[in-house]
Amino acid sequence: MAAKEGSMALYMLSKQSQKMPLFLQRFLQIVLFCAFAWACQVIAKDINSPLPGSVIGLGVLLALLSLKWVPEQTVSMGAAWLIGDLLLFFIPPVVAVIKYQALLEHFGLVLISSMLVASTIVLLGTAFTVDRLFKLERKHRLKVQLSQGSNQ
């Protein structure tokens, strides 16, 4: 019941927020995401969860969306910004790679060339598997549809 009331409150919030300027709505949604992420991380630490809090949070939010306890429009703008500007958030860890400058200079060429071979394997291997599988799945679906059609 508490969850139902909570979803009502969220629904009211989404109704009210429709009068708010868009940038403010988006900002509020991002703040909500951050608060939720923080809570998930604290809980994950407290229960010694093998999964990181962020992935638990992803699962919880997906469940809430699927149950319609959280309406999509209360989170969609914030989510779009967080996903769209993901690159900005991982620039700092990339810059920190300066610490390993000597290591990267020494192994740079080996690293790049071997990664190129490895990436080719992953890309082609996955593409080939999915291509064959997709054709099979489609053929199977067509066959099912055909047999259903002839029965009628």
Add this chain to the structure above:
Amino acid sequence: MTLSLWGGFCLALTLFGYYSSKALYRRHQKVWFAPIVIAPLIILCVVMTLNIPLADYFKYTHWLAALLAPATIAFAVPIYRERALIKQYPITLSVGVLVGLLLGIGSSWLVGYFTSMPAELSNSLMVRSVSTPFAIVATSSFGGVPELTAMLVLITGVMGMLICEPLFKVAKIRSSVAKGVALGASAHGAGAAKASEIGRQEGVIASLTMIFTGIAMVIMAPAFAYIIN
């Protein structure tokens, strides 16, 4: 707490580098102008030429990196929105995610096996094919270092963007599902961006594959690390 001048400068530099490279890419749609290439390059160059200590660089920019966790949670929204597509190709998508993940880890392990890289580098390679927020939490299972992991994930993404089109042409890969899954599983966010340039369907499938591969990596990393060692 005293305000740090260098810290403020670095935050401004990071924001400026990122948003200006985004604006640049909107004008010149060339791979070499993609923000994933230009933004880290500009910022790295400035930090290195000015010899800014990393502690100063991280003074405020660590708040940007802290947004990786809420961004991970935000991935629930595209999964929910594209649930119809997921229900349409459940087998293709899940097998694609699994194959991509296994090939990603397997190929990275081979790189470490055949070259004489130090452990911190070869361990950081293991998660290179999944999106950064997932890679950074999964890398510790393999004994990887977050900073090296972030860099290797970035390079893998750019590589996937560059090599995908000639490879698809040579291998005669035509179905949009195969292209999308392969790009999402091998080159995460950069691959998904490239896939949405090829087509809308490709882009959505690549994004979904990227998210599922990331989640699967985080869940299965301890098991994979156990098998490898």
